[in-house]
Amino acid sequence: MAKEIAAVITLFGGSGDLAQRKLYPALFGLYQRGVLKDHFAVIGTARRPWTDEYYRDIVKTAVAGDSIESTAQASAFASHFYYQSHDVTDAAHYITLKELAAQLDEKYAAGGNRLFYMAMAPNFFATIASHLKSEALLTATGFNRLIIEKPFGHDYASAKALNDSITATFDEKQIYRIDHYLGKEMAQSLLALRFGNPLLRTVWNKDYIQNIQITLAEAVGVEERAGYYETSGALRDMVQNHVMQLLAYLTMDEPAALTADAVHTVKARAFDQLHRYTEAEVATNFVRGQYTTATIDGEAIRGYRDEDGVAQDSMTETFVAGKITTTAPNFAGVPIYVRTGKRLTRKSTQLTVTFKPQANSLFGVTAADTLTIYVEPSQGFSLQLNGQKLGQTNVLAPAELAFRHDPAAAKSAPEAYERLINDVLHGDQTNFNHWNELAQTWRFVDVILAAWAKDKTMPTYAAGTMGPQAAKDLLARDGAEWFWQPTRIQMAD
Ligand code: NAD
Secondary structure: OOOOOOOOEEEEEEOOOOHHHHHHHHHHHHOOOOOOOOOEEEEEEEEOOOOOOHHHHHHHHOOOOOOOHHHHHHHHHOOEEEEEEEOOOOHHHHHHHHHHHHHHHHHHHHOOOOOEEEEOHHHHHHHHHHHHHHHHOOOOOOOOOEEEEOOOOOOOHHHHHHHHHHHOOOHHEEOOOOOOHHHOOHOOOOOHHOOOHHHHHHOOOOOEEEEEEEEEEEOOOOOOOOHHHOOOOOHHHHHHHHHHHHHHHHHOOOOOOOOHHHHHHHHHHHHHHHOOHHHHHHHHHHEEEEOOOOEEEOOOOOOOOOOOOOOOOHHHHEEEEEEEEEEEOOOOOOOOOEEOOOOOOOOOOEEEEEOOOOOOOOOOOOOOOOEEEEEEOEEEEEEEEEOOOOOOOEEEEEEEEEEEHHHHHHHOOOOOHHHHHHHOOOOHHHHHHEHHHHHHHHHHHHHHHHHHHHOOOEEEEEEEOOHHHHHHHHHHHHHHOOOOOOOOOOOOO
């Protein structure tokens, strides 16, 4: 059984979508594993005037399974939840919150431990942080930790301003900036794969790797999030954070130990060593696009500019592909191709490392060996090698060694948010973003945004395809192609 952690958790945005879909199930998972048990309470805050009973019903609905046992467990879990109607801009409300937290700390013997979770629109983060300080909600005994959701800023300047405001209240060691990709099973197992296998560890460098590819493909469109998306776009929404984090895990040096400090040291160095483009270089190294209407399986799909809440002349990109390089001695010259977008052919996050084909006097030019890591929806990896064609001596044919986690076992493993909140409760910052890492990724992205702001052309792609032609040309120029193509026959992914 896991070690129990005591804490009073204050959740700003307790009635929100994230809380209901992700955070309550994550906390329930921790309750079922015994990390949260007798000594915890959750204060949910939001504007609506709810009662504790009403709030507990919401929590129960968010977590309950079908069995009588799980319904009873959900009720016991929900009894630790309290609701406080709260306007984040009203100082008096923080005094009430502070008193409630103190009462609950005593009731549940939480030892002064406080966890504050900002699950609200980012424009409130700074206000909340400053009130937590001015109304003295942090305790002198126990831990005080802050979990802050993405997006962390809109560009470098706004991210820095936000960071300055939260570091006025919390030390870096108390701040947990969430990137939920870092909670995913296969993202977390990249270290094991890279450094736990002599076979891969030996060849994981510029001498053997031809290129690295990162694809985060979504099949859905902008859905109900047009208001947010119009101010964000694929570069800010996916590249600055998730893509960059995966890139760092694929290219960083081996950490000296499996500790948060050691991992952050090599990760920060990986971001420092990225080649930052000039605005003039952006046009040849980054491609953007917007999806247009298409009929998929007989269904008419709207183009991005026809979605509700999207301007007819919107210049927000729903797709981005880019070529990134690094000056890291181990990877100098190795292209890292990244792409992400909405309304692509199929939902899949895949990372592929293509190894250099080597001159071979026996077989001539052979197909490249590749390693693909499947992050979602399936979880696992596969190695594509050259085998011999059945019954034909010395004729090569591609052969795939594939591993997938059993879907049932993967389903019962902790979900990303559960892992990450567990880390916070244990004070482990490994899978969270340090400010210096975010600063570097924003600096990288800001140049691309600045170049795009001056360019009035917006390439398009039909919904259901893998982006504009320019994304293919980007690799073709280097004599490469995207390894993952929906038409390529692979084990189900
Ligand atoms: P949401 O709009 O569903 O919920 C916002 C919450 O804030 C609600 O509880 C609302 O009552 C509360 N609120 C708004 N104004 C308030 C005020 N003045 N005073 C007090 N409470 C107020 O938003 P969400 O989708 O849950 O997202 C929350 C955060 O999580 C955002 O930063 C978002 O970017 C991030 N996030 C969400 C998801 C997701 O899947 N929903 C995924 C990743 C990140």
